[in-house]
Amino acid sequence: MLLELYAGIGGVAATGVDVVCAIDHDVYAHEVYTANFSHPALRLNLVSVKPARLAAFGADVWWLSPPCQPFTVRGQRRDVDDRRCESLLHLLTVIPEVRPPALIVENVPGFEGSRAHQRLRESLAGYHVQEVEWCPAQLGIPVQRRRFFLLASLEPFELAPIVRKPRQLSDYLDASGPPLPPALERFVDAMHIVDADDELAQACCFTGAYGRSPVYAGSYLRQNGAVRMFTPREIARLHGFSDDFVLHSDPRRATKQLGNGVSVDVARKLLESLGVL
Ligand SMILES: C[S@@+](CC[C@H](N)C(=O)[O-])C[C@H]1O[C@@H](n2cnc3c(N)ncnc32)[C@H](O)[C@@H]1O
The missing domain is CATH 3.40.50.150 (Vaccinia Virus protein VP39)
Structure with a gap:
């Protein structure tokens, strides 16, 4: 226990x-x-x-x-x-x-x-x-x-031994997600952006500041030709939560909680x- x-x-x-x-x-x-x-x-x-x-x-x-x-x-x-x-x-x-x-x-x-x-x-x-x-x-x-x-x-x-079992980012993604917040749009050149189709892509660490800070707070996603934010559900999957895990109903709060989590x-x-x- x-x-x-x-x-x-x-x-x-x-x-x-x-x-x-x-x-x-x-x-x-x-x-x-x-x-x-x-x-x-x-x-x-x-x-x-x-x-x-x-x-x-x-x-x-x-x-x-x-x-x-x-x-x-x-x-x-x-x-x-x-x-x-x-x-x-x-x-x-x-x-x-x-x-x-x-x-x-x-x-x-x-x-x-x-x-x-x-x-x-x-x-x-x-x-x-x-x-x-x-x-x-x-x-x-x-x-x-x-x-x-x-x-x-x-x-x-x-x-316990660490065994590497490679998985692709695309397995964790939804078909679409929220656009960049307007306040972040002008920082797009500074952001860490991963491509949804890149088999080797690896997102950087999501923190509680994700969506508020353009850098050092997590990656943004290029999908269908546009750059968007990761959804809280996508971050939850990357953090190992199953899809039946209930997230906070406010996406900003959910993202912050996941950014603080293990x-x-x-x-x-x-x-x-x-x-x-
Ligand atoms: C790094 S987060 C832990 C996240 C957690 N492992 C998870 O997976 O969600 C730290 C947590 O400590 C809590 N906390 C901070 N100070 C505390 C205190 N004095 N007493 C109780 N909880 C506290 C915060 O509310 C926050 O949820």
């Missing part, structure tokens, strides 16, 4: 792992999470959660996807001085007290080497720890989403490594 902390819309639960409870403070993430999963999902700020409350779930694995902005250039890389890091710092005091049997922490590559990373390592005395940077493209999925993962377990474990396929490999899938 897994305890999903900073659960967002449930990219980890979407792997099919048994979840005892999900926790996130965001009302819109909670809406989507509960539309998709029937296990308990709490709207709770983790910044002051009591150790006994988390211990009471009796989970075998904790999954933590804390906010990444303190470790990104766009977020000014303020690391532990960023208020968005407060709840993680609190949980790093809870972990040695509760000692969950295993845990996985996900963040952007910029987390590695940060002061928060150092404190995380300090909180894991007695655990077997492995760190990886994995990306769905390594599995043959045509999207970049490189993320740092720390796996820790009280028992020794081995990382690759379901990569999460599955990590959970296999700890023997929970």
